[in-house]
Amino acid sequence: MSERVSVTEVRNALRCPRLFALGRSLGRSVAFPVGSSCLGASFHRVVERFAQTVSAPPARFAQLPSGAARDEVQAQLCDWLLELLMDELEQDPTYASMPGEVDDLAEALRELGRHLSARLDPFTGPPAQALSALMHSGEQAIEARLNGTGPIVSGRLDALYADERGRIDVIEYKLTDEANDEVDRAQAALYREILRAVRGVDARPVVLRFSPLLREVSMRPEHADEFLRTRVLPLVERMPDWASEPALAPETPRQDLCAACPVARECKESYPTRLPARDDPPVGAARPRPGPSAGLCPPEPLPEPEPSEEDAVGRREAEALSARILKELERQGTSAVCPHPPVVGPTLYLIQVARPRGAVRHLDSAAEDVRHRLASQDGVEVEYEKRGGHRRFIVRRLQPRPVRLGPLLLRRREYLTERPGRFIVGQCPDGEVLCGDLSDASTPHLLVAGQSGSGKSVLLQSLIASLVQYHPPGAIRFTLVDPKRVTFNGAAFRGAVSAHLDGPVRSEVEYVLPVLEQLIQLMEERYRLFERAQVSDIGEYNEQVSPPERLERRVLVIDEFQDLITDRASTQAFFESIRRLGAKARAAGIHLILATQRPDRNVVPPIIRANLGGKIALQVASATNSRIILDEGGAEKLLGKGDLLASLGRGVVRAQGPLLG
Numbered sequence: 001m002s003e004r005v006s007v008t009e010v011r012n013a014l015r016c017p018r019l020f021a022l023g024r025s026l027g028r029s030v031a032f033p034v035g036s037s038c039l040g041a042s043f044h045r046v047v048e049r050f051a052q053t054v055s056a057p058p059a060r061f062a063q064l065p066s067g068a069a070r071d072e073v074q075a076q077l078c079d080w081l082l083e084l085l086m087d088e089l090e091q092d093p094t095y096a097s098m099p100g101e102v103d104d105l106a107e108a109l110r111e112l113g114r115h116l117s118a119r120l121d122p123f124t125g126p127p128a129q130a131l132s133a134l135m136h137s138g139e140q141a142i143e144a145r146l147n148g149t150g151p152i153v154s155g156r157l158d159a160l161y162a163d164e165r166g167r168i169d170v171i172e173y174k175l176t177d178e179a180n181d182e183v184d185r186a187q188a189a190l191y192r193e194i195l196r197a198v199r200g201v202d203a204r205p206v207v208l209r210f211s212p213l214l215r216e217v218s219m220r221p222e223h224a225d226e227f228l229r230t231r232v233l234p235l236v237e238r239m240p241d242w243a244s245e246p247a248l249a250p251e252t253p254r255q256d257l258c259a260a261c262p263v264a265r266e267c268k269e270s271y272p273t274r275l276p277a278r279d280d281p282p283v284g285a286a287r288p289r290p291g292p293s294a295g296l297c298p299p300e301p302l303p304e305p306e307p308s309e310e311d312a313v314g315r316r317e318a319e320a321l322s323a324r325i326l327k328e329l330e331r332q333g334t335s336a337v338c339p340h341p342p343v344v345g346p347t348l349y350l351i352q353v354a355r356p357r358g359a360v361r362h363l364d365s366a367a368e369d370v371r372h373r374l375a376s377q378d379g380v381e382v383e384y385e386k387r388g389g390h391r392r393f394i395v396r397r398l399q400p401r402p403v404r405l406g407p408l409l410l411r412r413r414e415y416l417t418e419r420p421g422r423f424i425v426g427q428c429p430d431g432e433v434l435c436g437d438l439s440d441a442s443t444p445h446l447l448v449a450g451q452s453g454s455g456k457s458v459l460l461q462s463l464i465a466s467l468v469q470y471h472p473p474g475a476i477r478f479t480l481v482d483p484k485r486v487t488f489n490g491a492a493f494r495g496a497v498s499a500h501l502d503g504p505v506r507s508e509v510e511y512v513l514p515v516l517e518q519l520i521q522l523m524e525e526r527y528r529l530f531e532r533a534q535v536s537d538i539g540e541y542n543e544q545v546s547p548p549e550r551l552e553r554r555v556l557v558i559d560e561f562q563d564l565i566t567d568r569a570s571t572q573a574f575f576e577s578i579r580r581l582g583a584k585a586r587a588a589g590i591h592l593i594l595a596t597q598r599p600d601r602n603v604v605p606p607i608i609r610a611n612l613g614g615k616i617a618l619q620v621a622s623a624t625n626s627r628i629i630l631d632e633g634g635a636e637k638l639l640g641k642g643d644l645l646a647s648l649g650r651g652v653v654r655a656q657g658p659l660l661g
């Protein structure tokens with residue numbers, strides 16, 4: 001029997017006892033990814049260095065006199081923390097590849113500076129002296145056996161702060177989001193208990209959560225003790241048994257966690273009786289998974305449409321370009337062939353090239369010259385792409401062929417009809433129809449971003465039109481918010497979707513927060529309904545009940561959602577609602593589609609990115625914008641007018657968004 005457990009393991013066991021037991025039997029530490037920030041460790045390092053230098057502060061801070069204005073104290077603290085951050089950044093060049101995350105880290109440190117300056121206010125004496133008293137200690141390892149028979153619980157607390165009267169707070173810094181609230185509070189409460197057991201200190205547990213704005217959660221000691229007694233310690237006592245006999249570990253009551261579980265595969269092998277997870281696709285709605293070009297619909301036996309005259313023109317053009325590219329490569333002494341006929345897409349030609357023999361790197365070095373010569377001599381813009389061992393030129397089509405929604409709907413009718421929530425994104429260059437599914441665990445909510453002229457409005461219209469095409473209003477309903485009053489105004493669009501609307505299209509942003517609150521209530525009601533019916537999600541529920549009782553999917557679409565991010569209070573309320581819906585609305589059949597033309601780090605912070613699984617980027621202004629949406633560059637090079645990159649859970653795929661009609 002294991003007699004020692006770490007606080008991290010207690011956190012895991014609180015989420016799922018099997019997660020803890022599997023971590024033990026696999027002999028590796030298990031990190032649960034939900035709501036976590038990749039820069040949490042960096043934040044802790046910077047703050048720990050700060051705690052270590054409190055006794056020898058920078059001269060400008062050390063010289064602040066007693067009674068210095070709070071703004072001045074705050075400014076000096078922020079400078080100090082940011083200097084430590086600069087040291088941290090200089091030591092690791094990989095930070096350069098994540099500018100958005102580094103900005104958030106800097107903002108979190110500024111928030112800490114503000115928080116500390118406020119805590120210093122009640123102290124007398126110079127700020128440097130007060131800070132030494134406040135920062136009672138930084139990180140430290142502590143452990144204790146918390147009752148006579150339980151295991152020893154060990155961990156590293158983040159900091160102890162003392163107030164002006166010497167009362168101690170045990171501090172946990174968190175860059176995780178509030179999906180982790182319960183385990184974070186449990187952790188702080190455990191450290192309070194360990195401190196009391198080994199040092200007789202009566203500390204108040206406090207969680208400082210930076211997202212990157214700071215939210216302080218302090219627990220009243222009696223509440224922390226009650227929480228520990230009823231929820232945490234009974235679990236801790238059972239953990240040694242689960243460690244020695246993993247089969248005894250019960251599964252999590254939070255089955256929505258399984259979709260992101262780091263040991264899901266091992267769990268399935270070790271516990272074959274596992275119930276279907278709340279976020280797994282419902283069994284009755286199972287469908288073949290997409291193949292290697294994931295995100296694409298499974299092929300259907302419908303005949304491809306006859307090539308139009310426009311496509312015949314495109315094919316001739318593409319073949320001429322292939323020959324031109326090969327000739328240019330030859331001219332530079334690099335013999336090459338096209339192993340396949342060029343792909344003639346609606347807006348692009350894809351021309352694959354290969355070396356009959358010899359190293360492919362010769363192609364890479366010659367490709368740049370080919371691009372320049374085609375641009376200067378022929379006025380043709382060409383991109384060159386490396387994908388594993390494959391190389392291809394991507395050429396913008398001089399006369400793009402319009403992609404229309406109607407034919408795509410017909411081609412994918414069977415797939416779309418199977419269940420509500422499926423939609424069409426566009427057509428890929430190779431002719432495949434790119435589809436998505438809101439009931440898929442990886443894409444229950446969508447983020448759509450693109451600058452003015454990128455085709456965002458048309459794409460939103462066609463997404464919604466494809467969602468309603470084969471399903472009655474009783475199966476799916478929409479609430480549309482359009483602050484600029486241009487996106488959902490077209491007569492064709494209104495005609496196609498009006499029966500499915502919850503009410504008139506709204507333009508007032510004040511309307512959004514109450515709607516989000518109503519959706520959260522609806523989600524909780526549906527979860528209670530599912531519990532009573534002993535089902536795990538809307539798909540299963542609808543299979544059990546008669547048609548009039550079936551629940552409809554609800555979709556809230558907000559165009560230009562950046563208009564909601566104006567002041568601190570509404571921003572926090574908005575992000576909090578998104579977090580709550582993002583975490584578990586899918587199983588309840590509630591979905592969000594948020595669109596913006598300003599995908600910068602303020603509008604699309606990590607909490608938005610983490611909670612909206614499906615991402616569609618149209619043309620954006622910069623590679624930074626592209627990375628904010630897709631975690632990779634590329635959208636800045638798109639052609640506009642519906643040319644898009646979509647990440648629907650299984651890689652980024654390029655497509656052309658369709659026009660309505």
Ligand code: SF4
Pocket residue numbers: 016017018019022251252255257258261262263264267268274
């Ligand atoms: S898959 Fe689910 S039940 Fe299994 S260990 Fe992970 S969270 Fe627990």
